[in-house]
Amino acid sequence: MKSYLKLLNFEFNRFWKVFAVLLGITFVAQIAAVIIKSKSYLSRANERIYGAVDPMSKAEFLTTVGPMSFADVVGGPLFFGPIALCIAAIAFYIFFIWYRDWMGKNTFIYRLLMLPTTRLNVFFAKITTVLVSALGFVAFQLIILPIEATILKWMVPKGFRVDMGVQEIVNSMHELLIIIPNTFIQFILYYGTGFMAVAILFTAILFERSFRWKGIIIGAIYSAVAVVIFLSPILVQELLRFYYLYPVELLIFECVMGLIVIACSIWVSGFLLKKKITV
Incomplete structure (x- = not known):
């Protein structure tokens, strides 16, 4: 068990920088999606309600366009794009985690296989790294969803929005239901x-x-x-x-x-x- 944990720690240390970059991209892109979508909605509301041409009341605008909800943000490519990027990165890493050890002059796989432990621990350490990375992405997404929902509340006035909980946000997008x-x-x-x-x-x-x-x-x-x-x-x-x-x-x-x-x-x-x- 101790050898397996050491190998797991070693494998994850080789991936954590990429993992951190992907988390950063996800956070920045999704926050940007919330801000851009909120500003776009408010701009449209101001134009229709206070515009010089054919202005309408707030009630008419909400009846015609409807209030904004987080489902409008989730459906955009800027929000889902980082999720797709993380999924693609995990899929690529399934192959890279093995072939990386055979690359270069000094093939590192031979050093791993010569360690004083059962070789199957190498397999378990690599597959656990992939699983933990995938679960880490999911956990991070669950953590930042309430933050993003709060930013939307700050930007869009109460009368113009419909508040959604994390479960409602997840249910609003089929792709999110698969990973969460x-x-x-x-x-x-x-x-x-x-x-x-x-x-x-x-x-x-x-x-x-x-x-x-x-x-x-x-x-x-x-x-x-x-x-x-x-x-x-x-x-x-x-x-x-x-x-x-x-x-x-x-x-x-x-x-x-x-x-x-x-x-x-x-x-x-x-x-x-x-x-x-x-x-």
């Missing part, structure tokens, strides 16, 4: 599936590192088989027209298949690290 699920069960399902996907990709990467060009084909086949195994309860039900399972029972079968795929990926990765990747 409503319930603990959804959280386990979404991030459990994500963990499984990362484990499959890690195994495919290790196949490629072990067998080079042949490994790409083997890794692709392994990934396809793993996905089929995971979806097998649904596939069997659809192909055989066997619809006797309740949704809860189907969900349980999917969870079992997911755990089997994760266990197989860990075992195969451990085997490749111990037997196929030589130092």
Whole structure:
């Protein structure tokens, strides 16, 4: 456990600067989105209510245009763009976290594999770094949402806005519901599936590192088989027209298949690290 924690700390220290930059971009861009959207709405309200041409009352403006809410901010590209950037960064890092260690003259992976600990700890440290980074982004988003909502309250007068809580803000955007699920069960399902996907990709990467060009084909086949195994309860039900399972029972079968795929990926990765990747 101590060796695993040291490796985890080492891996995260290699990523924290990029992590901090992404958090900074997210914070600045989303605050800017709130300010720009609020100013735009207020400018439009002033123009329509106090304009020289065809002015209207406040009530008429609110009836025609409607009050502003945080949902208007969330729907904009300046708000969602940083979220998409963080997701893309995590997806890229899934591959970079391994291939970085093989780059350069002095391939660092060999130093990692020669450490006096089981090689599987290298796998666990890397996959935990990816998971912790993803959860860190989600936690940061949850922290700054109330700050952004407060800024909107400061800028837009009470009569011209509709206040929303964090849950309402999350529910207003489908993409946010994926990264910030409503319930603990959804959280386990979404991030459990994500963990499984990362484990499959890690195994495919290790196949490629072990067998080079042949490994790409083997890794692709392994990934396809793993996905089929995971979806097998649904596939069997659809192909055989066997619809006797309740949704809860189907969900349980999917969870079992997911755990089997994760266990197989860990075992195969451990085997490749111990037997196929030589130092």
